[in-house]
Amino acid sequence: EAPALDAPLIRASIALGAVAPVVVRASAAESFLVGKSLNEETIAEAARLAVQAASPIDDIRSSAEYRRAMVEALTARALRQIAAGETRAGWPEQPVLLWGDTGGVWPVTRRNGKRSEGADANERTALVNGRSVALPGGMTLLDSLRAVGFVGVKEGCAEGECGACTVSLDGMAVMACMVPAERAWGGEILTVEGLAACGQLHPVQQAFIESGGVQCGYCTPGFLVSAAKLLEERPHPDIAAAAEALTGNFCRCTGYHKILEAVVRAGELQAAASA
Structure with missing residues (x-):
């Protein structure tokens, strides 16, 4: 059973990926959560409502039924982590990003603030x-x-x-x-x-x-x-x-x-x- 977060929620945002043609927001679940505290009953209902935003397909990776079940399970899991104050549980402190020394920011400037010598966007x-x-x-x-x-x-x-x-x-x-x-x-x-x-x-x-x-x-x-x-x-x-x-x-x-x-x-x- 999830620990309860007694303070009522002021705002809730739940985004779902890979269960619709584009990333979608679970608006029904979000609206339901506002003003409520995170207890097991609230979490279960929010997770159920989150499924309404999903429109998954059957493909070689999984069935639509499985994806809907995972939306409910993962939404509930995330809300339980929030209630327990463990939002970073299972995440590495320093994830591998493969960004080198860029910090993930583009455009990258090199060599005294200039782009690469011998490379010219205008010259393609x-x-x-x-x-x-x-x-x-x-x-x-x-x-x-x-x-x-x-x-x-x-x-x-x-x-x-x-x-x-x-x-x-x-x-x-x-x-x-x-x-x-x-x-x-x-x-x-x-x-x-x-x-x-x-x-x-x-x-x-x-x-x-x-x-x-x-x-x-x-x-x-x-x-x-x-x-x-x-x-x-x-x-x-x-x-x-x-x-x-x-x-x-x-x-x-x-x-x-x-x-x-x-x-x-x-x-x-x-x-x-x-x-």
């Missing part, structure tokens, strides 16, 4: 793996990069779900299938082809080889780029940090154990190289 160029490259527009960054020869960037789902097309754009890991090519004009891009430097494999590349983290290889470029961004944030990642960093990357060969081992090993190799 980007600095790709350290080289100025003209990127065609009117398509995704994934297709644009492949059109100019960076075929290490793979298309898996084209829906931003599998991570096979992950690249670093202005220091942040992005799924290139979800980014307009125009967004990259004037920016800096790192693809899997640019990880190795001066003839030496990047620590994550070496670790994937040593640990057997490569299976069919199709998803590997995305894993490598995500792992490289992780090492920028967490030079000595553990298994938990590795798993968190790679939640956006799918391996359909189900080889996650060796992949996670490889990411931890990459941190060891990087430390040894800098010692």
Whole structure:
């Protein structure tokens, strides 16, 4: 049974994702909660009302019935956490973001406040793996990069779900299938082809080889780029940090154990190289 939050609520906001064509607000549940305290009875009714805002579909991931049940269960769980003063329960204090040193803010300014030398948005160029490259527009960054020869960037789902097309754009890991090519004009891009430097494999590349983290290889470029961004944030990642960093990357060969081992090993190799 949930602990009670005695003070009446002044305002309530509940947003639901992945259960409607767009993110929706559970307005009936929100209106019901205003002026009430959070006890078990109130929480149960609010959770029931939240389901009214959902219009899920049946697909390969789950049934509409399951999604409706999860709306009710997760709404109740969140409200119980609020009532107990545990809103951050289960969340890491410092989540892995794969944002490098950007803070997630765009546009990124570098080199004394200027954008990258050799990259010009007006000229429709980007600095790709350290080289100025003209990127065609009117398509995704994934297709644009492949059109100019960076075929290490793979298309898996084209829906931003599998991570096979992950690249670093202005220091942040992005799924290139979800980014307009125009967004990259004037920016800096790192693809899997640019990880190795001066003839030496990047620590994550070496670790994937040593640990057997490569299976069919199709998803590997995305894993490598995500792992490289992780090492920028967490030079000595553990298994938990590795798993968190790679939640956006799918391996359909189900080889996650060796992949996670490889990411931890990459941190060891990087430390040894800098010692």
